[in-house]
Amino acid sequence: MSLVVVSNRVARGKPNEPMTGGLAAALLPVVEYSGAIWVGSSGRVRDGHQKEPFAEVEALGTGALATLDLPAAHYGGYYEGFANSALWPALHSRSDLIRVSQGDYRSYREVNAFMARALLRFRKNKTAFWVQDYHFLALGAELRELSVDDPVGFFLHTPWPVPAVMQGVPNHRELIEAMLAYDLIGFQTEEDRQNFLGYISQDLGLTAEDGIVVSRHGRTQCQVFPIGIDAEKFAQYAAKSISHPDVSRLRKSLNGEKLAIGVDRLDYSKGLVNRVSAFDRLWTEQPNLARSISLLQIANPSRGGIEAYGNLQNEVARLVTDVNGRHGEVDWTPIRYLNKGFSQAVLAGLYRTAQVGVVTPLHDGMNLVAKEYVAAQNPADPGVLVLSKFAGAANELDTALLVNPHDIDGMARAISIAVSMPLTERRMRWEAMMKKLRGHTIQQWSADFVATLEACRGERAAVAPLAAQPPQALRWLRSAISGARLI
Numbered sequence: 001m002s003l004v005v006v007s008n009r010v011a012r013g014k015p016n017e018p019m020t021g022g023l024a025a026a027l028l029p030v031v032e033y034s035g036a037i038w039v040g041s042s043g044r045v046r047d048g049h050q051k052e053p054f055a056e057v058e059a060l061g062t063g064a065l066a067t068l069d070l071p072a073a074h075y076g077g078y079y080e081g082f083a084n085s086a087l088w089p090a091l092h093s094r095s096d097l098i099r100v101s102q103g104d105y106r107s108y109r110e111v112n113a114f115m116a117r118a119l120l121r122f123r124k125n126k127t128a129f130w131v132q133d134y135h136f137l138a139l140g141a142e143l144r145e146l147s148v149d150d151p152v153g154f155f156l157h158t159p160w161p162v163p164a165v166m167q168g169v170p171n172h173r174e175l176i177e178a179m180l181a182y183d184l185i186g187f188q189t190e191e192d193r194q195n196f197l198g199y200i201s202q203d204l205g206l207t208a209e210d211g212i213v214v215s216r217h218g219r220t221q222c223q224v225f226p227i228g229i230d231a232e233k234f235a236q237y238a239a240k241s242i243s244h245p246d247v248s249r250l251r252k253s254l255n256g257e258k259l260a261i262g263v264d265r266l267d268y269s270k271g272l273v274n275r276v277s278a279f280d281r282l283w284t285e286q287p288n289l290a291r292s293i294s295l296l297q298i299a300n301p302s303r304g305g306i307e308a309y310g311n312l313q314n315e316v317a318r319l320v321t322d323v324n325g326r327h328g329e330v331d332w333t334p335i336r337y338l339n340k341g342f343s344q345a346v347l348a349g350l351y352r353t354a355q356v357g358v359v360t361p362l363h364d365g366m367n368l369v370a371k372e373y374v375a376a377q378n379p380a381d382p383g384v385l386v387l388s389k390f391a392g393a394a395n396e397l398d399t400a401l402l403v404n405p406h407d408i409d410g411m412a413r414a415i416s417i418a419v420s421m422p423l424t425e426r427r428m429r430w431e432a433m434m435k436k437l438r439g440h441t442i443q444q445w446s447a448d449f450v451a452t453l454e455a456c457r458g459e460r461a462a463v464a465p466l467a468a469q470p471p472q473a474l475r476w477l478r479s480a481i482s483g484a485r486l487i
């Protein structure tokens, strides 16, 4: 079996470069170790009608990376338009931020159709296609139009909201009906899966039995696959990176003061304004904590061409300036605010330096930073994770200090509790989280999804049984897709 993984964003595996988002960070080791071929956008566009889509193919570990120049006439409407100004806000329950035109929807569908044509080149005798995320909701249907009858699966990295929110997306019915051309649809949490099935029932009049929806396309299995991380890799990075100049300079600058860390793309879903307000509240209500805990906030700019993101960047910068102006001293800066990215090896050292990890999104599919923070801690003296209950990660990391990101006082209180938590309690909470991270790795996640997808082969007319978890997940994945080397 050969596996073709498809996403808009890809990663190149350069160890010193920051990752752009969790999807690319998660898929990189999957492709490197499994021998799959990963197809995505090159980030460049190409004019005119491309008879044969242009792809550059390079090796990526034991797998390969194929990047495509997307059609110039449709790229903006697809990426900044429909994907990130209609679907992204809706998926994160921000209907107020939906800005979209019919032209954007047409471009989105054109790019999905273009990608389907491009994928034919990577199809072999026995191929399975694994499509990632909201950029390609209709890609399965486009592949079926081209007579592809291989298993085609889809994984959604974001949340799926309640039906009323999806109803605010133009063309929602046509688009979500097209999703049922997938054999398997994966979600981060049970709540996301239930919301999706709720929409299918309310808007499409289809019922699901044991997560199987039968539509005109055949059968679609809807299942939860929470994404994991390589916890051991982060632990090793963290132990090693202490000597990295960025990490040792940070440590030296702290002078015994405690540190909280936030690491996010500059995105309205991440709750940055509320987080900074919570620190403002903390230092106002408990002035004794000024100079004893500061915040390092890494906020990597994202999707800068979209108005809502530009506005957010200005708002957060203004707020940080206000808070620093209010609480700062000649020799103390309450918030160190950085608009740039770091490699994961350096991030691990920064996570380990901080006694508190603050991950407080308003909504988040999973949030890998929460898991990475835990994995990077020193087992003998672990830090405390303050985690939004609206991050997918809260389902597993339930011994973190769970907070409501809309409750500024509650967050300030949780940060204060985290700062003074005794070692025994910190260790108990951390060990419970670490056990979950070790028990569910990124390799396990991909092996589970691919095994379940492969079980759908030839089963479009009959319900495929849920695949048992493979005992040697990674070995299985490698051997199952060993035929994937296409170049």
Ligand SMILES: O=P(O)(O)OC[C@H]1O[C@H](O[C@H]2O[C@H](CO)[C@@H](O)[C@H](O)[C@H]2O)[C@H](O)[C@@H](O)[C@@H]1O
Pocket (backbone or CB within 6 Å): 009, 020, 021, 022, 023, 024, 026, 133, 134, 157, 158, 227, 302, 303, 364, 365, 366, 367, 368
């Ligand atoms: O590709 P961009 O437009 O620059 O955005 C970056 C990625 O953001 C989102 O990441 C999600 O995937 C993570 C891993 O599953 C998950 O932890 C997080 O909660 C999600 O927000 C987006 O879904 C990706 O498609 C983007 O590439």
Ligand SMILES: O=c1ccn([C@@H]2O[C@H](COP(=O)(O)OP(=O)(O)O)[C@@H](O)[C@H]2O)c(=O)[nH]1
Pocket (backbone or CB within 6 Å): 017, 018, 019, 020, 021, 022, 023, 025, 026, 263, 264, 265, 298, 300, 340, 341, 342, 343, 344, 347, 366, 367, 368, 369, 370, 372
């Ligand atoms: O400076 C940075 C900031 C983030 N990341 C990585 O980007 C990913 C962010 O994923 P997450 O799921 O937290 O959020 P997303 O950005 O995908 O919404 C994580 O793997 C981080 O390690 C990175 O490599 N460098």
